[in-house]
Amino acid sequence: MVVDGDGPRVATGSVVGRRMTTGELAIWRSLVDTTAELRRILGAQLQQSGLSAADYQVLLALSEADGRWLRSSELAATIDWERSRLSHHLGRMERRGLIRRDDCATDSRGAEVSLTGDGAVVLRRAAAPRMRAIKKCFADALTLEQFDALADILQALQNHLHPEVKFARAGDGRS
Amino acid sequence: MVVDGDGPRVATGSVVGRRMTTGELAIWRSLVDTTAELRRILGAQLQQSGLSAADYQVLLALSEADGRWLRSSELAATIDWERSRLSHHLGRMERRGLIRRDDCATDSRGAEVSLTGDGAVVLRRAAAPRMRAIKKCFADALTLEQFDALADILQALQNHLHPEVKFARAGDGRS
DNA sequence: GAGGTATGATTGACGTGTCAATGAGGTGAG
DNA sequence: CTCACCTCATTGACACGTCAATCATACCTC
Numbered sequence: 001m002v003v004d005g006d007g008p009r010v011a012t013g014s015v016v017g018r019r020m021t022t023g024e025l026a027i028w029r030s031l032v033d034t035t036a037e038l039r040r041i042l043g044a045q046l047q048q049s050g051l052s053a054a055d056y057q058v059l060l061a062l063s064e065a066d067g068r069w070l071r072s073s074e075l076a077a078t079i080d081w082e083r084s085r086l087s088h089h090l091g092r093m094e095r096r097g098l099i100r101r102d103d104c105a106t107d108s109r110g111a112e113v114s115l116t117g118d119g120a121v122v123l124r125r126a127a128a129p130r131m132r133a134i135k136k137c138f139a140d141a142l143t144l145e146q147f148d149a150l151a152d153i154l155q156a157l158q159n160h161l162h163p164e165v166k167f168a169r170a171g172d173g174r175s
Numbered sequence: 176m177v178v179d180g181d182g183p184r185v186a187t188g189s190v191v192g193r194r195m196t197t198g199e200l201a202i203w204r205s206l207v208d209t210t211a212e213l214r215r216i217l218g219a220q221l222q223q224s225g226l227s228a229a230d231y232q233v234l235l236a237l238s239e240a241d242g243r244w245l246r247s248s249e250l251a252a253t254i255d256w257e258r259s260r261l262s263h264h265l266g267r268m269e270r271r272g273l274i275r276r277d278d279c280a281t282d283s284r285g286a287e288v289s290l291t292g293d294g295a296v297v298l299r300r301a302a303a304p305r306m307r308a309i310k311k312c313f314a315d316a317l318t319l320e321q322f323d324a325l326a327d328i329l330q331a332l333q334n335h336l337h338p339e340v341k342f343a344r345a346g347d348g349r350s
Numbered sequence: 351g352a353g354g355t356a357t358g359a360t361t362g363a364c365g366t367g368t369c370a371a372t373g374a375g376g377t378g379a380g
Numbered sequence: 381c382t383c384a385c386c387t388c389a390t391t392g393a394c395a396c397g398t399c400a401a402t403c404a405t406a407c408c409t410c
Contacts, residue, residue, distance in 0.1 A: 027310045027322060028309055032328045033255070035210045037336060054396075073358060080208070085397055087360055092395075109358045109405045134203055139195045141335030142328065147202060149324035153317065154205045160316030161212060166287065229366075248388060260367055262390050267365070284375045284388045 038137060045133040049126035054089055059098065059123040062115045069114035098122060120172060125133065191243055213312060220308040224301035231305065234273065234298040237290045245291035246279060272295060 020028075043053050051059070061078045062068060070078065076086045090113060093099045097120035104110030115123070142150070195203075218228050226234070236253045237243060245253065251261045265288060268274045273294035279285030290298070317325070 020306065020314045024322060025306075025309070027326050027329065030312055030333070031210065031325070032214070034329050034332050034336075035206065037255075039207070041336075049374085053393080063182075072360095073336050082398070083359065084399080088397075089395095091360085104358090107358075107406075109403095111359065122206070131200075131370080134200070135195045136331070137336065138203055139199050141332045143331075144221050145327050146324075146331060147199060149321070150206070150328050151198075151202050153325055153328075154202065154209050156318075156321060157209050157213070157313070157316050158205070161209075161216075161312065227365080246388085247390095257368070258389065259391085263366075263368095266390085279388090282376075282388075286389065310376080 024110070026093060041137055042130070042133055046130055049129060050122060051126050055093060055098065056126060058086075058093065059115065059119055060090065060127075062099065062113065063120065063123055068120075069112050071107075072101075072111045072113055075113055093119075203339065216312055217305070217308055221301060221305055223303060225297060226301050229300060230268060230273065231262075231298070233264065233268060234294055237274065237288065238295065238298055244287050244294075246282075247276075247286045247288055250288055268294075 039053065046053055046056055056076050057079050058075070061075055062070060065074075065078075072086060072090070073083065075081075078085050079086075081089075090099060090101060094101060097116055100114050101111045102114070104112050202269070214228065221231055229285055230252050233250070236250055237245060240249075242252075245263060250256075250260065251273050254261075255262075259312060265274060269276060272291055275289050275291050276286045277289070279287050
């Protein structure tokens with residue numbers, strides 16, 4: 001049974017209306033597979049520092065924040081997570097002593113999330129090996145030309161996913 | 176913390192030995208973020224057909240298999256999953272009536288996994304919308320040149336991750 | 351300032367993924 | 381034959397992610 005792939009079909013006359021070719025679909029599958037593999041490898045590497053990729057993202061965002069703390073919702077926006085996902089994860093990280101949640105001074109509903117000393121140490125120890133791993137299994141594989149092309153492709157995908165920011169310019173107040 | 180600009184580079188060569196630049200790291204982060212977003216969008220789309228991305232992968236592999244069934248371990252190898260992950264997932268899919276597991280005729284340890292009628296119907300209904308979604312949020316964003324460049328980049332990454340198959344070529348006549 | 355609504359964050363339920371351990375059955379050396 | 385060892389597949393425990401529901405507080409309107 002064939003449920004995907006391209007079959008004979010009359011073109012609608014517009015490029016956008018064309019079906020995907022098998023080649024395009026194969027590239028899509030390769031993208032999914034390859035990025036999944038990279039995530040798996042880097043996740044395994046990070047685990048040797050006692051962190052998951054999610055832990056690392058949270059700790060990194062906090063360490064880069066002004067004053068090294070963030071409101072829970074700001075943190076969620078920074079790393080583009082759902083609120084509830086963050087809440088669950090912060091609970092687990094708090095239990096492990098990596099972060100701390102305090103009542104927010106300016107809004108009694110809110111929480112201020114900050115690194116603990118332990119969290120900062122663990123993050124610092126994990127950072128260099130992670131950079132090396134990204135370099136080794138990703139950056140070392142590509143030429144300068146390929147980097148440029150990839151940046152261009154990713155920009156095209158982002159423009160396509162978020163057309164409203166396609167023409168955004170610093171200092172341009174209009175939307 | 177600027178890490179750009181140190182060391183000469185061999186023309187058109189790789190960047191082995193140099194540190195990653197902030198630009199290269201930014202491209203890595205963009206790759207991770209963008210592919211995560213695509214997966215999220217497509218997962219949400221697939222969910223309208225009552226399937227997860229994992230379900231779809233399993234059903235598709237079975238539908239493409241000779242005789243529409245596979246040994247559990249063959250299925251795991253086909254979609255590159257851990258055995259235990261597959262076992263858990265097949266349990267859930269069996270409960271939902273999408274697949275069936277029968278004792279293997281040639282090896283009493285094994286299981287033969289096959290599509291149920293329901294599973295085949297659900298897959299067929301999900302396939303076209305999924306293709307359209309991949310086209311809409313991925314394929315439609317890229318030019319032919321960008322497709323070529325992306326295929327080249329993914330091949331380079333795969334070659335780097337699996338050097339043992341680095342020299343395999345399609346159309347070689349012999350492998 | 352009282353009511354209704356919006357927002358910040360958490361919780362519970364459930365599906366999912368990983369690791370280590372297990373059991374059940376094949377396989378080969380002696 | 382039988383013992384050691386391997387592979388096939390499953391299980392349990394636990395971490396993780398999503399959805400819908402909840403709760404408390406802020407904000408806005410009258």
